[in-house]
Amino acid sequence: MGNYRPFYGKETILFSLNPKKPFTIIYAGTGSGKTTILDAIAWCLYGKEIHKPQPLDTMLNDDKRDELKKNDMVNVSVEIIMGESETKIDYIFTRSISFYKNKEGRVEVIPNTEKFSAKVKDARNNLIDAAEADVPARRVFPEDIQHLFMFDGEKLQHFFEIDNMRKTRQAILDITNMNLIESAIKHLKDISKDYKGDEEENPQLEKLNAFIDSVEKQIERNIIEIKENEDNLKNATIKLNSVMESLNKAAGADKDLRKLINEEQKIRGLLEENNNALETLEKRRFDHLLSSLPYLFCKKQLLEAREIIDKTYESGEPPITIRTEFFNLLLNKRKKCICGTDLKPGSAARKNVETYKNKTPLSDYEEEIRHGQAEMLSLLRENSKFLEERKSSNEEENKLKQSIKDWNNQLGLITKDIKGLKKEEIESLYSQKDFQIGEIERCSQRIGDLRGEITRYDKDKRRWEEEKRALEKQLIKNTEMKEKFGICDSGIEFLETIREELITEVKNEIEKRTDDVFKQSLIEPRVERICITDDFECQVLDKYNKSIYASLSSGQKQILSTSFMIALRKESGFDSPILIDYPFGRIDVDVTAELINGLKKVLEGVQVNFFLIEGKELTDLVWQQMKSYTGVLYQIKKIKDKRRSEVIKHEKY
């Protein structure tokens, strides 16, 4: 590069030619001139800057511009040398333009000084000037498919998210040079019009014209609606990108937040469990208290009653009325026993009965009283356990209360942390993200439906056009003209068949290659196959033939797009180097590693030149992953207090 934009004087970059270390890394801070190198290549080959187009009169380096004296002239140039090695050169492309400082001190482009030249090998392997430089340039790096070799990693990530079908179809048309066939068909149709003559009015022809007209109008309406949806899609994508940027900024906090929210939920669950357990225990404790209360409050009376009963039995004291009445009746009224024995005073029998009278148990109530005695004893024993039970339930209660206190403390800390992480803000970003994704899906779906309709309308249109052409042919009266029309018609038919077959073949090949490359680069068990539908939609299907594209990570989507690009590149047959700008900027660190590994596998031996942002993209981890594959490492560095950047080659790393 000579005086090209930030590069003062001559700066040379030699990309890696080592097939075992095919990576070249060019890293730079933002605005140092990293992407400008891609534009230097595009300008040299195609005469236009593609990535960051700027006015032509600003192409001269600012420092060089300031150095110019009045009427001084200087060239801006970019030269691309291609070959196996520094000595085995195949092509040299050079583009230059001249600037001069006029009398007023203004630096201007000298009109008509832009030159493009190419050197190519002749039959004896000598480099000679190419008659038309554009021809070898197109051969080496066709402009139509330059996006397959030079791409922006960030855009690649969303390649299939926005207008999937159009891009897939366009890419396939580009590499099959379908535009040439299309123009040939159009050309033949134009020619055949000349052979029709002034045919008579024909109702059938009018009907076909009406059909074609109506379907064309419908296609136009669909195109308008597609355009509207594309605008909405674009807006939603811009908004999504902005939301994603905010989310990425909060990425660290977000991860912590999710962890904290999970922990918070877990603790809330445990607290609820503990609170329920405490509530149950408290109820149980109250019931226990209440059930013990009557016996304990009446403990004194129970003991007294027992003592009274015991004393009654121990003393043999005759209790209660019935017993007294019975013996009084026997001894005082009947004076005879029921067996007839005389109970006269002083008799032995009377003495015996009197002894029994004194020793008789509590007769009818004995059972009741003895039962009561046992009951009272049992009640007193039962309630003697009260304290032990209380102690054990107290311990249980304290343990639960302590546990609740601890969890509450922890919950307080977590809640504080969550508040610090602006939970609401992040949640709002997530809901915005979901909304925009929904919008993108809705628009994409509608665009897909409309395109599907257009495909069907197109088929109808073609069918009617064929009918119309056949009818037109019949209506031509002049034999010679009829014959010429027929030749054109056969040509159109032939070319249309070739077009369909070629597209189908290339589509199938690309589908297979994308599938191979994607699976080689990535282990994603859910992916069964990659499919390009008849409507040219690239889909990722699981084993149930369900599309899982939406659930792929950003890195996986980038790998899919890269796989597609690589498949297209292989299919196109152009074995050019690949230049990827900003490949890891927006993807997670772990996905970056996955992407690098994938690229290593699928691009084995292919020269790949990475343009990375210093620090942000070229992290220690990325460098460790890429180091063994890197043949050349360059740094683009802004020179302090100057308006230029220098290219520094790091020999040792």
Added chain:
Amino acid sequence: MKSTEAPRELAIDKSKHKFYEDLKDGKIFPELKGYEMAYLFIIAMAYGVYFNKRIKIKNMKRSISKSYIDKQFEWLIKALAISKNGVDIIPDKAEIYKIAEEYANGGIEIIERILKDSKPGEFESTMEKELTKIQKEK
């Protein structure tokens, strides 16, 4: 000593009937919600006994079915009567239950007063304190 039948329904003072009902419904003390009137009667009786408050019922309302009184509590009632009047009271069932009713009448007044003045949790804690004290007594 006369022999009498136990009443089919135990008596409380008419003026205390609503308080019993409110206790049962948990209106005054939620933890007591769902307890039967018969059980509340026993609790009241125990309070009356413990705090030695026996009050004759002026306006009798027989509203507590004796069949709802647990067998164990029947013996508590009898033990109370024996402790007051000796074992000879056993045949006089009417008198036995009359003693219980009068103590319950005294006890329910105490409970009413405690619940009226106590702060949350105080009723249980006081109850537990007293029970622990009793348990520790030899």
